[in-house]
Amino acid sequence: MKKSFLYVIQSTSFDGVRIQEALDEIMTVAAFDQSVSLLFIDDGVYSLKRGQNPEILNLKNVTPIFDALAMYEIQQFFAEDESLKIRGLSSDDLILSVKSICRSEIGELWDKFDVILTG
Amino acid sequence: MNFAIKISSSPYHSQASDTAYHFIDAALQKGYGIYRVFFYGDGIYNALRYANPPADEREIVKRWSLLAREFDLDLVVCVSAAQRRGLLSEEENRLLGRRDSDLAEGFRISGLGQWAEAMLEADRVLVFSG
Numbered sequence: 615m616k617k618s619f620l621y622v623i624q625s626t627s628f629d630g631v632r633i634q635e636a637l638d639e640i641m642t643v644a645a646f647d648q649s650v651s652l653l654f655i656d657d658g659v660y661s662l663k664r665g666q667n668p669e670i671l672n673l674k675n676v677t678p679i680f681d682a683l684a685m686y687e688i689q690q691f692f693a694e695d696e697s698l699k700i701r702g703l704s705s706d707d708l709i710l711s712v713k714s715i716c717r718s719e720i721g722e723l724w725d726k727f728d729v730i731l732t733g
Numbered sequence: 734m735n736f737a738i739k740i741s742s743s744p745y746h747s748q749a750s751d752t753a754y755h756f757i758d759a760a761l762q763k764g765y766g767i768y769r770v771f772f773y774g775d776g777i778y779n780a781l782r783y784a785n786p787p788a789d790e791r792e793i794v795k796r797w798s799l800l801a802r803e804f805d806l807d808l809v810v811c812v813s814a815a816q817r818r819g820l821l822s823e824e825e826n827r828l829l830g831r832r833d834s835d836l837a838e839g840f841r842i843s844g845l846g847q848w849a850e851a852m853l854e855a856d857r858v859l860v861f862s863g
Binding site (some may be wrong): 643 | 739741773774797813819833844846848849850852853858
């Protein structure tokens with residue numbers, strides 16, 4: 615059985631262990647040889663921002679985990695254009711290469727997946 | 734039609750656990766299948782054996798246990814989320830030299846693979862978070 619999964623990331627790396635636990639789940643699903651993509655919206659786009667130093671706050675740096683996701687054959691990374699722009703971010707500020715997608719296109723994107731989950 | 738359900742919110746943080754409970758109860762009463770309920774993140778607090786709310790409030794943990802018994806529900810608590818927050822099974826407590834279980838009746842502890850498998854087996858996947 616194979617399904618396509620879209621995980622919607624809406625929170626920053628500084629929202630408790632939310633991102634860490636989302637990443638654990640994403641890696642588990644990918645390890646089941648499923649097709650997994652990620653969509654970053656709202657404050658979720660901050661989780662990909664370069665130059666984060668969570669160690670100062672004694673928090674785990676999840677940036678290497680995002681890097682490792684490529685090894686798990688994560689299909690695609692999407693980021694909502696409006697969420698990036700309103701926060702003054704461009705794709706150059708991000709640690710990963712993402713496909714920028716407009717808010718008006720997100721409904722169409724959702725139609726392409728069997729399962730859509732929030733982290 | 735059967736459902737895989739993830740609950741990732743603490744019972745007193747949001748309405749998510751209540752909504753999930755009422756959805757699952759209604760689905761079962763109508764004859765739908767619940768393949769598995771997976772408690773993740775702060776959702777693990779739904780399985781806390783020693784929750785003891787005042788007598789005039791709903792008993793969130795106990796009603797899960799009763800529903801599990803009535804419908805033979807598979808209530809799975811994520812092991813890593815539970816350990817991180819200090820909810821340990823009898824076996825895990827024994828390894829630490831304690832005779833106790835923090836897990837309420839009707840729940841079991843297992844890994845994220847159980848959630849992945851449930852999503853593949855079920856017709857629909859629902860997430861209750863908050």
